[in-house]
Amino acid sequence: MSRQPDNVLWIPPEERIAAARLTAFQEKLRREEGLEFADYATLHEWSVTDRAAFWRHIWEFCGVVGDGPGEVVLEDPGPMPGARWFPDARLNFAENLLQGDGGDEVLVFRAEDGRREVWTRDRLRGEATRIAAGLLADGIGPGDRVAGLMPNIPETIAAMLGAAMLGAVWSSCSPDFGPQGVMDRLGQIEPRVLFASRGYLFGDAVFDNWETLAHLQANLTSLERIVQAAYPQSEVRPLPGATVWEDYGDPDAAVPFARLPFDHPLFIMFSSGTTGLPKCMIHSAGGTLLQHLKEHQLHCDLGPGDRLYYFTTCGWMMWNWLVSGLASGSSLVLYDGSPMHPPTGQWTMAAEEGITVFGTSARWLAACRKIGLEPAELGDLGALRAVLSTGSPLAPESFDYVYEHVKQDVQLSSISGGTDIISCFALGCPVLPVRRGELQCRGLGMKVEVFDPQGNPVIGTKGELVCTAAFPSMPIRFWNDPDGEKYGKAYFDRFDGIWCHGDFAEITAPGGMVIHGRSDTVLNPGGVRIGTAEIYRVVEGMDEIREALAVGQPRGDDVRVLLFVVLAEGVKIDRFLRRRIKDAIRREASPRHVPALVLAAPELPHTRSGKIMETAVSRIISGRGVDNIEAVANPDSLEHFRQMAAKLT
Numbered sequence: 339m340s341r342q343p344d345n346v347l348w349i350p351p352e353e354r355i356a357a358a359r360l361t362a363f364q365e366k367l368r369r370e371e372g373l374e375f376a377d378y379a380t381l382h383e384w385s386v387t388d389r390a391a392f393w394r395h396i397w398e399f400c401g402v403v404g405d406g407p408g409e410v411v412l413e414d415p416g417p418m419p420g421a422r423w424f425p426d427a428r429l430n431f432a433e434n435l436l437q438g439d440g441g442d443e444v445l446v447f448r449a450e451d452g453r454r455e456v457w458t459r460d461r462l463r464g465e466a467t468r469i470a471a472g473l474l475a476d477g478i479g480p481g482d483r484v485a486g487l488m489p490n491i492p493e494t495i496a497a498m499l500g501a502a503m504l505g506a507v508w509s510s511c512s513p514d515f516g517p518q519g520v521m522d523r524l525g526q527i528e529p530r531v532l533f534a535s536r537g538y539l540f541g542d543a544v545f546d547n548w549e550t551l552a553h554l555q556a557n558l559t560s561l562e563r564i565v566q567a568a569y570p571q572s573e574v575r576p577l578p579g580a581t582v583w584e585d586y587g588d589p590d591a592a593v594p595f596a597r598l599p600f601d602h603p604l605f606i607m608f609s610s611g612t613t614g615l616p617k618c619m620i621h622s623a624g625g626t627l628l629q630h631l632k633e634h635q636l637h638c639d640l641g642p643g644d645r646l647y648y649f650t651t652c653g654w655m656m657w658n659w660l661v662s663g664l665a666s667g668s669s670l671v672l673y674d675g676s677p678m679h680p681p682t683g684q685w686t687m688a689a690e691e692g693i694t695v696f697g698t699s700a701r702w703l704a705a706c707r708k709i710g711l712e713p714a715e716l717g718d719l720g721a722l723r724a725v726l727s728t729g730s731p732l733a734p735e736s737f738d739y740v741y742e743h744v745k746q747d748v749q750l751s752s753i754s755g756g757t758d759i760i761s762c763f764a765l766g767c768p769v770l771p772v773r774r775g776e777l778q779c780r781g782l783g784m785k786v787e788v789f790d791p792q793g794n795p796v797i798g799t800k801g802e803l804v805c806t807a808a809f810p811s812m813p814i815r816f817w818n819d820p821d822g823e824k825y826g827k828a829y830f831d832r833f834d835g836i837w838c839h840g841d842f843a844e845i846t847a848p849g850g851m852v853i854h855g856r857s858d859t860v861l862n863p864g865g866v867r868i869g870t871a872e873i874y875r876v877v878e879g880m881d882e883i884r885e886a887l888a889v890g891q892p893r894g895d896d897v898r899v900l901l902f903v904v905l906a907e908g909v910k911i912d913r914f915l916r917r918r919i920k921d922a923i924r925r926e927a928s929p930r931h932v933p934a935l936v937l938a939a940p941e942l943p944h945t946r947s948g949k950i951m952e953t954a955v956s957r958i959i960s961g962r963g964v965d966n967i968e969a970v971a972n973p974d975s976l977e978h979f980r981q982m983a984a985k986l987t
Contacts, residue, residue: 345774347741348749358768360636363399370395378770378779379849386785386807389414393423393628393783393810400631400666403437404429405597414808417835419825421808424600424624431604431623432502433595435664436463438642443669445492446645448687449570450539450675457492462499464589465492469500472587476531476563480505480598483606485529487511487520487547487554488652489538489674493567493583495661497533500587502604502623505596509606512653512946513538514545517553519968523608526618527817528560535567536574539675544570551577570674600624601814607655607757610945611969617828618817621760625810629761630662636782638695638724638751639768642667648697648726649677649684654947655757656697656728668695677702681709682716685744689717696722699729699948700736700752701885704878707739708906714744724749724766729949731853731871734775735879752777754853756839758829761811763803763839764851775875776850784809788845793833796845800854800869803841804833812837842869859952861890863897866930870952873901873933876926877919882909887942888933889956891986900959900986901933902979904942911938937982943975959983 355361364381367373371391375381385392390411397407406427413422438444440460447455457465478484484501488494488510501508509527511520513535524532532554537546554561555577566580576582604623608616634640646663647670650656663670671691677684677698685706688696706713713719725740725748732752740750751766754777763786764777772778780786785807787795816825832838842854854860854869861868870888877886885904890897903919905911916936923931943951946969954964958979967973 346771347737347774348747348772350749350769350771351747355769358639359641360639360767360769363395363636366399367395378767382780382782385782389783389807389809396628396632396783397424400628400635402429402627402631403434406600412808418808418830418837419812419822421812422601423810427600427624428597429600429624429627430503430505430595430597431627432466432499433597434627435499435662436466437665438667444664445495445670445672446691447492447672447674448691449673450542450679450683451570455492462492462496465496466499466503467591467593468587468589469497470503470587470593471591472565473500473504473506473531474593475587478504478506478531480596481603482506483509483527483529484531485509485511485524485527485533486652487513487515487532487534487550488567489513489535489569490650490652490657490672491535491567491569491674492672493535493569494533494652497565498661503593503595505598505602507603507606507620509608510652510657511608512651513547513550514540514651514946514971515550515653516968517550520550520554521557522611522966522968523616523618524554524558526615527606529558530560530562532558532561532564533567534564534577534580535569536576537570539570541676541679544574546574548575548577551580555579598623603814605658605760606817607658607760608653609757611966614965616969617824619758619813620815620817621811622814625812626658626760627662627665629759629809629811630659631665632782633659633762633765634663634666634668637762637765637767638726640666640668640695644668644694645671645692645721646695646697647671647673647688647691647693649673649699649702650697651946655760656947658760660697678705681706681711685711685713685716685719688713688722689719692721694721695724695726697726697728700727700732701729701948701950703727703736703739704733705884707736707743708881708884712743719745722748724751724768726751726753726766728753729947731855731874732775733875733878737772737774754841754851758813758839759809759811763805764853773846773848773850776846776848776852778850780845780849780851786851788843789833798844798847800842800844800867802832802857803839803843803853805837805839842867856952859889859956861888861897861899863890863899863930868899868931872927873923873931876923876931877901877903880919880922882906882915883919885942885950887939887950887952887955889952889959891959898934899932901936902939902942902955903936904939911936935986939978941972941975941978943973943979944971945969946971955979959986961987
């Protein structure tokens with residue numbers, strides 16, 4: 339494929355720009371407000387300057403169902419937090435997701451064992467209503483907590499929507515969490531009802547949830563009922579005392595949607611909990627809905643006829659983001675199992691199901707590249723219009739891989755945000771070019787900037803990613819934080835009244851963004867701040883390296899950089915490979931990026947959503963240890979670093 343100037347890998351065709359929902363949105367603004375925008379940058383500037391008008395138009399354009407928007411859109415006292423959005427509006431999240439023709443296929447479930455199941459909207463409505471009736475009979479109402487310990491199956495969505503119909507607050511954990519990891523989360527929020535599966539699939543194996551559920555049954559004193567689905571198979575032993583999924587609720591009941599204030603709680607999301615108990619972030623129904631509608635329709639060009647897929651567990655915010663696609667009329671493809679079992683399976687599924695928007699992690703795309711997968715040869719990807727990547731910065735080589743080995747005419751969107759905002763700060767745009775190694779744009783309505791250490795906005799210079807004005811999907815508050823102290827400390831301590839997200843980032847001259855890593859893992863050798871992703875971009879492009887992790891080790895008044903690498907099969911570390919790694923970093927990054935030591939590791943620790951755990955390794959290397967082992971998906975991997983720490987002192 340020929341490379342466009344300035345690292346441009348893809349330019350949207352004119353007919354695609356003309357048909358984009360973002361173009362239709364701009365036409366609405368021209369027609370109703372007389373507003374003309376020369377380019378995306380001027381549209382973005384208006385969206386963050388006149389936020390009340392922008393979000394009102396999003397409500398109208400995206401077709402929010404509810405009583406509103408009302409006369410007042412934004413009550414903003416100034417410095418964050420404290421803003422109130424749509425104070426006079428009332429809506430129900432589930433009602434917005436269940437609109438549309440009953441016969442439409444809205445959920446397609448696939449599992450790694452080959453099973454496939456399709457749910458129509460009528461079936462989803464019926465199951466959600468039956469669950470709502472069961473919850474209502476159990477005395478569940480607005481504000482009560484309902485939780486899920488479920489894989490990404492249709493029943494999980496039905497349970498969440500059933501709870502949302504009543505205004506209950508939903509929270510979910512991935513079933514691969516151990517007993518203590520689940521207790522650390524659900525024990526804080528005290529749900530009254532828990533929906534669970536008997537187990538889950540991963541890597542050609544069936545995992546049983548019995549031990550975790552028995553632990554919750556005995557120790558989570560708030561629980562009044564456990565409702566259990568037979569998935570993944572009826573042979574897995576059921577939990578004594580649990581209600582069978584099919585027996586819960588009256589299938590003939592009529593349950594109305596409870597329309598509640600815009601800022602009524604919808605989800606409680608959990609942080610990873612690496613350094614202690616996970617933070618419990620409460621997100622509103624209105625803020626979540628409106629933000630996801632904007633991102634799906636304007637940034638992903640999602641609508642009726644689309645099939646949206648994201649590889650995710652129910653313990654990651656991308657599950658919540660995926661499910662909201664129903665509100666834009668899209669159908670969803672769900673998956674339970676390992677994305678690498680077999681390695682070709684995800685791409686084959688994309689072809690077989692006609693997936694139009696395919697979401698995954700940067701780590702998975704890198705793995706496909708490393709093993710030489712040729713997705714374009716695995717099936718017809720003609721329907722595929724966009725590939726989304728998140729979880730960590732997408733390496734430039736992975737941009738090349740998608741355009742050279744997946745599909746040339748596709749919008750590749752590296753997206754970045756977080757559980758904290760249940761959405762994105764920077765993401766894709768269907769009317770903008772894709773540049774190698776860059777996120778396409780800052781999100782509409784999100785006043786995102788990069789600050790230098792003195793709090794000045796900078797372009798083309800690395801600094802702290804901040805948001806300088808309130809937006810609808812900020813957490814309402816943290817759980818068990820009555821005076822807001824934890825909330826304020828998490829985001830507003832660094833720059834008073836300004837959201838500091840904790841990413842080390844850069845806004846590029848064309849208006850895109852590069853994420854250089856997390857601020858709390860920035861390396862500082864010789865007083866120079868270096869983002870870890872700058873090193874990973876170099877070494878993970880080498881065939882000998884599967885994965886890498888860099889940390890700083892205090893040495894007197896300075897810090898030395900240690901680079902741990904997981905080697906490709908059959909490769910061994912020696913002085914020649916170490917020299918090639920250091921030379922590549924010196925050549926492609928800078929001499930300041932070159933690590934003091936390059937060390938082999940058998941595996942790296944990951945969170946349960948697949949992110950490498952730099953903080954955990956940094957704490958071990960500096961002699962502090964990891965407070966919450968349950969946050970680590972592969973805790974045995976830490977032993978290698980404990981042994982290395984003893985040798986490196």
